[in-house]
Amino acid sequence: MDTEATTDLRRIYAPVDEEMRLLAMFLKEELGSSQPFIWQILQHIAKFRGKQIRPALLFLTSKIGGAETTPDHVKIGAVIELIHTATLVHDDVLDEARLRRNMETVHRRWGERAAVLIGDYIYSRAFHLSTQVPGMAGILSDTTHTICEGELLQIGSRFRPDLDEATYFEIIRKKTAILYAVSCEIGGTLGGLEPDRCERLHDFGLELGMAFQIADDCLDYAGQEALVGKSLGTDLHQGKLTLPLIYLLESVSEAEARWLRGVLSAPLDPVAEARIVDLVRRHGVVPEAFARAEAFVQAGKAVLIETLNGDPGAAAVRESLDMIADYMVRRQR
């Protein structure tokens, strides 16, 4: 993470500083075990703590109505972060990733068996915690189910060069955007907003999550491993079609498209892979996809403006929510 982005985050999180501190304490407690072997893995996972954008969104949106933060807010913020953490741990197994935030992944260090199980361990801990706050377990288990569905759909569409933008959007809405959406929606619910306001916060989060995932997929072509802190260039290699490639197929000549569809239907050899990366650069499809992400950011901001209407707490969090929206695309460039 570059320094500018870190400074941004500090400003964004300012209105929920105290909540983020309580979250960190809560997660430290929850990522513990009296069993040395389990404790050791959980400590390792705790070290690759991320930016915790989802709980930050929950805390920010919960303040819109001017309500006080309660321990339940912190608990559900932690549940969402734990669900996200579990998906990352399992993703790393799936992606055969070597690095996560510049650190060794769990399965590289303790093996796949431990990585799968520690993910299950964290999921079940998260679900158990969610049952302690009325009305939360149903929506959070359903959201997790949708995330898994999205990930499975993505696997099912590997080596399918006929994947269109609409299906790609459905996949990333399910695997990524839904957790942003539900974080914002639950923030509204816990903050005492009316159901239709919570629904609009859901839509706000959905737009942000779409932007985030598209930017992330662009990064797979555009980023630098050391800067980003995770293994790169894996999507193409794994037959995962993302927005830059979908745009590429629309941009190239008929002959090139035919060739592309052919080679993308099966694992790539290094020569074809290099040629595709070159086509991606020459046709400017990464900036094009980034622009699509930016459009989602703008749509999110528009929803936000409609949603915040003279609420007692809106002034304090409006700027942060606006900045988070921008951050979805900015963070990675």
Next chain:
Amino acid sequence: MDTEATTDLRRIYAPVDEEMRLLAMFLKEELGSSQPFIWQILQHIAKFRGKQIRPALLFLTSKIGGAETTPDHVKIGAVIELIHTATLVHDDVLDEARLRRNMETVHRRWGERAAVLIGDYIYSRAFHLSTQVPGMAGILSDTTHTICEGELLQIGSRFRPDLDEATYFEIIRKKTAILYAVSCEIGGTLGGLEPDRCERLHDFGLELGMAFQIADDCLDYAGQEALVGKSLGTDLHQGKLTLPLIYLLESVSEAEARWLRGVLSAPLDPVAEARIVDLVRRHGVVPEAFARAEAFVQAGKAVLIETLNGDPGAAAVRESLDMIADYMVRRQR
């Protein structure tokens, strides 16, 4: 499964025939998806449907007090079977198993990525269903958490020839017996029994589950692959110490024990493996471990006799519960 065991099961399940039929219908519905790729994997998983002993225990214990079966009973029976199914799917990834009930495992057919995710998909579906019946989500997510803990403890004690019987019992209580215990406990709860009776049903299930896992671990040394329908002899190979080996270390000479501790501290070469299998046979430690399983069965039956006291529905299910206890050890010989 041999024919004699099948006949046994038919007799055991007779008082809950209708519930088992409703369960099958419910699971068929739940293991569905409108997405062809996901549907295909779920269909495959549905085919290796097991004996569904855990929901049968729930249905049987729920009848003790004479209460009627409601759709909630079927739903929670399905949740328990789905949790069990998800652990099997993930176990197969972990065990690198080739066969499960004489069929190809999910990860062999669709890859590890799909196997991990379909497990998560089933877990989250199960949790979501559990939130629809008041009071169930907390205990079931906590139970799942305990199962993962047990599995992790087992991984953490691989290649540890100092593993003692008490620690082995703790591991199998968590990874296996707890789900039997909670199935019986919840049966009591849904059937309207008082909390202390439900606790005793929990203990009954715990004894059964312990017996089941010990017998299963014996089978890893004693069974025949074709008969049992899953890959065998993997425990020793994976450095997993189970009861036969713990007894072996107590039975052999001091010199042999020293040699054993040495070779069991790291992956085995085929020569050492063959020698250990031979020692296991010569020292009769598999029958010894089976006898320990049998002792758990008897303890379970004793708890059952104490627990059932002139309840209106006890007469109808007593014999079945007794037979299930025996079946824990019998099924595999």
